[in-house]
Amino acid sequence: MVHVKYLLAPALLCCTLHVWAEDTVDKANNPLHLATSLSVQDYCTPNLYDSDQHTNDTLLRATMPVAAGDLIPVPQILRLTAPIATRPQVSGGYDTGLGDINLFDIFLLKQKGVMLGVGPLITANTASSDELGTGQWQTGLAAVAVDTSPQWLKVALVQWQKSFAGDDDRSHVETATFQPFVIYKMSKGWYMRSSGIWTYNIKNDDYYVPVGLGVGRAMPIGGYIVNSFVEPQWTVAHRGDYQPQFTLYAGFSVMLK
Numbered sequence: 410m411v412h413v414k415y416l417l418a419p420a421l422l423c424c425t426l427h428v429w430a431e432d433t434v435d436k437a438n439n440p441l442h443l444a445t446s447l448s449v450q451d452y453c454t455p456n457l458y459d460s461d462q463h464t465n466d467t468l469l470r471a472t473m474p475v476a477a478g479d480l481i482p483v484p485q486i487l488r489l490t491a492p493i494a495t496r497p498q499v500s501g502g503y504d505t506g507l508g509d510i511n512l513f514d515i516f517l518l519k520q521k522g523v524m525l526g527v528g529p530l531i532t533a534n535t536a537s538s539d540e541l542g543t544g545q546w547q548t549g550l551a552a553v554a555v556d557t558s559p560q561w562l563k564v565a566l567v568q569w570q571k572s573f574a575g576d577d578d579r580s581h582v583e584t585a586t587f588q589p590f591v592i593y594k595m596s597k598g599w600y601m602r603s604s605g606i607w608t609y610n611i612k613n614d615d616y617y618v619p620v621g622l623g624v625g626r627a628m629p630i631g632g633y634i635v636n637s638f639v640e641p642q643w644t645v646a647h648r649g650d651y652q653p654q655f656t657l658y659a660g661f662s663v664m665l666k
Contacts, residue, residue, distance in 0.1 A: 434600050435562055437627035437636035437664060438592055441517055441524045441555050443474040443484055448662030456654035458647060465495040466508070470662075486515040486526065496540040506537035513551045513568075524555040530568060534575050544579030545572035562600075564590035571611075583611040598627045604658075605642050615649030621658060634664045 436442050450468040457463065468490050475485040492508035513530035530551045536542020549570030556563045566588040572581045590604040605619035623640025639659040644652060 431559060431594050433598050433627045433629055433634055434592065434594050435557055436666070437634050437662065438562055438564075438590075438600075438602075438625075439524075439555055439557065440488075440553055440564060440566065441486065441515070441520075441526050442664075443486065443517070444472075444665050445474065446470075446472045446662055446664035448472075448660060450658070450660035452656050452658050454653045454656045458644075458652045458654055459650045460497075462497040462651075463495075464497070464653075465505075467493040469493065481516070484517045484520075485528070486517065488513055488515070494536075494541045498540055504538050504540050506541050508536050509533060509542040509547075510535045515551060515553060522556075525553070527552040530570060532570055539579075543572070543575070543582045545575035545582045547572045547582055560594055562590075562592040562594065564588070566590065581612065585609045585611060600625055600627070602638060602640055604640060610649070613649070615652070617644050617647035617649070617652040619644045619653065619656060623658070629666065632666055634666055635662070636664070637661045 436444065448468075448470045450470065452466040452468075454464045469492075470488065470490045472486060472488045475487060477484050490511045492510075493505065494508040495503055495505040498504050509532050511530065511532045513528060515526040515528040517524070517526045519525040528551060530549050532543075532547040534542065534544060534546050536544070547570040549568065551566070551568045553567075554565045567586070569585045571583040586609070587607045588604060589607075591602070593601040595601065602623050602625055603621045605621045607616070607618045609616040619642040621640040621642035623638055625636065625638025625640075627634055627636040629635075637660065639657070642653075642656045642658055644654055
């Protein structure tokens with residue numbers, strides 16, 4: 410007679426693996442998860458509207474949590490992004506170098522149920538050439554909402570920023586972005602994803618709305634979570650010249666558990 414524990418073992422193992430995969434995918438992709446991480450993300454845009462030129466942005470990103478203290482009673486998440494950009498030059502050819510560095514500080518206001526975070530951001534005028542940045546210092550606000558369930562991870566990230574100083578010969582800047590980020594969790598750490606960033610230029614009413622569909626996998630390795638993905642994105646609505654038609658978005662990150 411087969412002991413009942415041997416019959417239950419495969420089911421328990423399957424359940425454990427499913428919980429492990431779900432938890433790992435959540436941690437790797439939740440922007441409000443309180444863990445230190447390093448990531449490299451790349452936006453390769455081979456096609457622009459009204460142009461035969463291309464662009465590329467490689468984002469070097471570091472995220473660090475700050476524990477709640479006496480002065481600030483809620484946790485914070487600092488995220489620094491340094492872009493390495495490639496842009497066409499007016500004189501012909503392309504220029505590659507450092508773009509404008511962005512830093513935001515999110516205060517995690519709600520951790521149960523739908524997670525909520527809000528905080529200031531600043532974009533520094535650090536571009537190594539005019540084509541690679543706005544020539545302006547910018548400041549604004551960022552807000553994040555995260556809802557997770559056994560099958561889904563849903564995120565909404567809103568950012569607004571406006572220039573306050575910089576090169577007098579360059580135009581002032583005011584932009585808003587909205588990123589609806591949806592993940593469908595599968596088995597063994599695999600997931601489907603969509604995370605296009607909708608961008609609106611408040612100064613001239615230009616905008617573009619990309620929609621993506623990709624795949625990724627998050628895995629625990631030692632004391633880390635390693636996450637990688639690829640997500641093609643297509644622009645479904647736009648106004649203005651030189652907006653992306655198609656972008657191949659890919660990324661790799663390492664996070665402390």
